[in-house]
Amino acid sequence: MTESEMLLHIIVNIIIIFTVLIGVFFVFSATVGIIRFPDIYTKLHAATKASTLGLAGILLGAFLFLYIQHGIVSGKLLLAILFIMITNPVSAHMISRAAHAKGIKPVIRNREDDFEQYKTKLTSE
Amino acid sequence: MAFQIIINLIVGFLWMFLSESYTMPSFITGFIFGILLLFVLRRFIPGEFYFKKVLNILKLTLVFIKEVIVSNIDMLKYIYSPKKIAEPGIFSLPLDVKSNWEITILATLISLTPGTLSVAVSENNETLFIHAMNIEDVNESIRSIKDTFEKLIMEVTR
Numbered sequence: 001m002t003e004s005e006m007l008l009h010i011i012v013n014i015i016i017i018f019t020v021l022i023g024v025f026f027v028f029s030a031t032v033g034i035i036r037f038p039d040i041y042t043k044l045h046a047a048t049k050a051s052t053l054g055l056a057g058i059l060l061g062a063f064l065f066l067y068i069q070h071g072i073v074s075g076k077l078l079l080a081i082l083f084i085m086i087t088n089p090v091s092a093h094m095i096s097r098a099a100h101a102k103g104i105k106p107v108i109r110n111r112e113d114d115f116e117q118y119k120t121k122l123t124s125e
Numbered sequence: 126m127a128f129q130i131i132i133n134l135i136v137g138f139l140w141m142f143l144s145e146s147y148t149m150p151s152f153i154t155g156f157i158f159g160i161l162l163l164f165v166l167r168r169f170i171p172g173e174f175y176f177k178k179v180l181n182i183l184k185l186t187l188v189f190i191k192e193v194i195v196s197n198i199d200m201l202k203y204i205y206s207p208k209k210i211a212e213p214g215i216f217s218l219p220l221d222v223k224s225n226w227e228i229t230i231l232a233t234l235i236s237l238t239p240g241t242l243s244v245a246v247s248e249n250n251e252t253l254f255i256h257a258m259n260i261e262d263v264n265e266s267i268r269s270i271k272d273t274f275e276k277l278i279m280e281v282t283r
Contacts, residue, residue, distance in 0.1 A: 026197060026201075029200070029201055029204050029205070030204075032204055032205075033200065033203070033204040036204065038209075038213075039213075041213070041215075041242065041244070041256045042213055042258060044242060045200065045203075045240070045242055045256075045258055046200060046203075046204060048236060048237070048242065049193075049196050049197055049200045049237065050197055050200045050201070050204070052193060052197070052237065053193060053194065053197040056193075085189075085193065085237070086233065088236075088237075089232065089233040089235075089236030089237055089243070090233065092236055092242060093232055093236060093242075093243050093244070093245075096242060096243075096244045096245075096256060097244055097245045100244055100245065106213060106214070106215060106256065107213055108213060108214045108215075114215050114216050114217040114254055115215045115217070115244060115245055115254040116215075118217070118247060118252070118254070122248070
């Protein structure tokens with residue numbers, strides 16, 4: 001291996017490590033958020049948003065690793081990123097809707113709950 | 126629109142056969158020439174220039190990716206700041222988009238934007254209820270959602 005090839009190899013490895021580390025950091029932050037936030041709705045914020053980019057980073061790192069080290073173009077990993085981005089918000093929507101239907105009150109300061117008002121209006125009619 | 130796509134495919138195949146190389150790259154070259162041809166003749170062909178719609182879809186995708194990254198960084202601020210979350214709450218957004226498909230895309234986009242999460246859709250499909258981490262000004266957040274996402278979605282679907 002020549003000098004420049006070695007350098008390229010090292011740079012590519014640094015990029016792979018960097019993407020995976022960013023992914024792990026975001027997933028870790030999502031966990032911290034789930035523990036720290038006060039109610040289910042804010043917890044869902046952390047669970048959907050931070051983990052989306054976290055998983056995307058890990059999968060992207062895996063894709064780069066397979067492509068550069070083994071020469072495999074793994075389309076499955078890229079598709080997984082796409083499906084995470086589509087399914088994550090939908091599951092968050094369903095969980096929060098179910099929680100509200102079950103009657104779990106969100107933590108609210110200085111503000112009305114518009115959805116609660118809508119539901120009481122529906123039942124009174 | 127379907128008519129224009131068929132013309133474009135025919136131009137692509139014609140190019141492939143005329144240049145006598147039956148490979149993917151020559152078909153793509155022909156396809157690009159077809160797009161240019163349709164662009165030049167767009168006044169004489171019925172319907173709107175279809176590639177404009179493709180560009181709008183691309184724009185929507187780019188905005189989507191940008192919003193995902195911005196919202197993640199925004200989330201980090203909430204997670205690691207020692208203060209309590211200032212004003213969480215649920216507000217309602219009157220919808221301009223009508224069909225189920227459009228509302229689904231809008232709800233997905235809202236869930237991945239900074240500080241907002243779609244909770245429910247009203248039964249007559251006219252209001253979307255959104256949980257927000259920090260509502261400083263309801264009208265301001267409604268306006269920003271309407272200006273960016275709803276406009277982009279309407280450009281794609283209408």
